[in-house]
Structure formats: C-alpha cells, structure tokens
Amino acid sequence: MVDMWDLDSEAIEERVAFQAQVRDLVWRETKRRMSFLGFSEQEGPATPNALAPTSAAAKAMHLTYLEVATEVGNAAKQLAADAATRAGRAAATYADLGEAAGISRQAARKRWPEAVGTYWALYLLTGKHRPHGVAVQVLRSSSKAIETGRTAVDEGALTEDGAVGAVVINAAREAVWACYFDDGTCAPEEITLPEALQNVPAPGEDGHSDWLHRWEQHITRLL
Numbered sequence: 001m002v003d004m005w006d007l008d009s010e011a012i013e014e015r016v017a018f019q020a021q022v023r024d025l026v027w028r029e030t031k032r033r034m035s036f037l038g039f040s041e042q043e044g045p046a047t048p049n050a051l052a053p054t055s056a057a058a059k060a061m062h063l064t065y066l067e068v069a070t071e072v073g074n075a076a077k078q079l080a081a082d083a084a085t086r087a088g089r090a091a092a093t094y095a096d097l098g099e100a101a102g103i104s105r106q107a108a109r110k111r112w113p114e115a116v117g118t119y120w121a122l123y124l125l126t127g128k129h130r131p132h133g134v135a136v137q138v139l140r141s142s143s144k145a146i147e148t149g150r151t152a153v154d155e156g157a158l159t160e161d162g163a164v165g166a167v168v169i170n171a172a173r174e175a176v177w178a179c180y181f182d183d184g185t186c187a188p189e190e191i192t193l194p195e196a197l198q199n200v201p202a203p204g205e206d207g208h209s210d211w212l213h214r215w216e217q218h219i220t221r222l223l
Contacts, residue, residue: 026072030065081112088115089138091202117171120145123212124152125165125180125219132164132216142168146177153181153188165219167193173200180222194218 027048045051048065051058084097094116098108109116119138122145126133139145149166156162166188167178175193182189197215201207 022072026065026068029068030061033064033068034061081115084108084112084115085140088112088117089119092116114140119171120176121169122149123167123169123215124149124163125216126156126163127161128164130216130220132220133161134212134216135163142170142176149177150179150188153179157181157186164223165215167200167215169200173202174198175200180219183223191222 030048031045045061048061051061080101084092084101087097087100092115093105094109095105097112097115098105101108101111103111119140120142122137122139124135124137126135137145137148139148145168149163149168152163153166156164163181165178165180167175170176175198177190178193179188179190181187193215197211197218200211
C-alpha cells in the first residue's frame with residue numbers, strides 16, 4: 001500500500017497536479033450541463049462555491065457536480081478493472097496489483113477476483129510449409145480460446161500463411177485443447193497432445209523454445 005509520507009516531494013506534486021486536473025474536468029463538465037439553469041459555459045459561476053449557498057441554483061449545481069463526479073469515479077473504476085485484467089494477463093500477481101493501486105494484496109484479490117490466473121493462451125502454428133511461424137493470443141475464456149483456435153485453423157487452409165495447428169494453454173501452463181488441419185477431412189481435427197507436450201514452459205523460461213520446436217514437429221508429422 002502506498003503511503004503519501006513515503007513519497008518524495010516531486011511525486012506528491014505530481015499527484016496534487018493530477019487531482020487538480022480531475023477537479024477541473026469535473027467542473028467544466030458540470031458547467032456544460034448547467035445550461036438548464038439558464039447559464040452558459042462562459043457566463044456561469046466561476047467556482048462551485050460562487051452561488052449563494054442556500055439558493056435553488058446552488059443546490060441544482062452541486063447535485064450536477066455530484067452526478068458528474070460519480071460518473072468520473074465509475075469510469076475510473078472500469079479503467080482500473082481493465083488495467084488489472086491486462087496486467088494479470090501479463091503475469092502480474094495480486095501483490096503487484098495491490099502495490100500499483102495503493103491497496104493490500106487481499107483487497108486487490110477481492111476487488112478484481114478474476115484478474116489473475118484466469119487466462120488462456122492460444123498458440124497458432126502458421127504457414128503451410130516449414131519453417132512455420134507461431135502466433136500467440138491471450139483470452140479470458142477457455143471456450144473463446146478454443147473457438148478462436150478452431151476458426152483460425154479452419155480458415156488457415158485458405159491462405160499460404162494461415163494457421164495449420166492450434167493449442168490452448170491454461171494459466172497453470174497445461175495444454176487443455178489442441179487441433180490441426182486435416183487434409184483428409186478438410187477440417188480442423190481435435191487431438192490429444194503427447195504427455196511430453198502437456199506441460200508448457202512460460203515464455204522466457206528454460207524449455208519454452210524447445211517445447212515450441214517439439215510441438216511444431218508433432219503437428220508437421222500430422223499434416
């Protein structure tokens with residue numbers, strides 16, 4: 001969790017300046033929406049406290065400000081959730097998410113329960129002839145990953161550099177589904193990978209390149 005007292009003066013100044021920008025954004029949008037009070041954006045009050053505190057106009061203005069501020073907060077929460085999901089796909093842990101958001105690891109897990117550890121990597125073997133290429137996509141649903149892989153292999157027969165094989169890998173780096181394009185049936189054929197190919201080292205780990213090579217050899221023998 002980030003403590004303001006642990007920040008240097010430059011970092012504090014940056015945060016204060018950013019908060020001022022957000023307040024300015026909320027105030028400008030509030031003034032834009034205040035046309036129903038008879039104000040134009042140019043002629044309206046200069047600050048949220050410029051009107052008589054007990055006037056009907058002040059009440060309407062503050063409620064409009066609250067409406068805008070709430071919308072900004074909701075938008076920020078969605079942006080944060082999207083960022084947490086993308087960070088989780090990039091192998092960030094809940095401790096990483098908590099540190100970035102200024103909250104504890106437990107709070108991050110509670111706030112974004114599906115951000116970490118619930119992704120599927122789709123590997124596509126591309127090109128009809130060797131050397132084949134490899135394309136990787138990350139998806140949030142196993143069914144979507146399988147559907148995307150099957151479609152890519154099915155459509156791969158139409159292009160020279162299309163997909164000829166696919167495998168879906170879960171967050172535990174286990175191969176859960178695989179297929180290749182069967183020239184005999186002219187359609188994707190689901191297969192079970194050999195036990196030696198069931199566990200897939202993560203990119204950057206020892207053995208990942210070797211796994212890719214052995215997977216390519218296995219699919220090539222089937223084509």
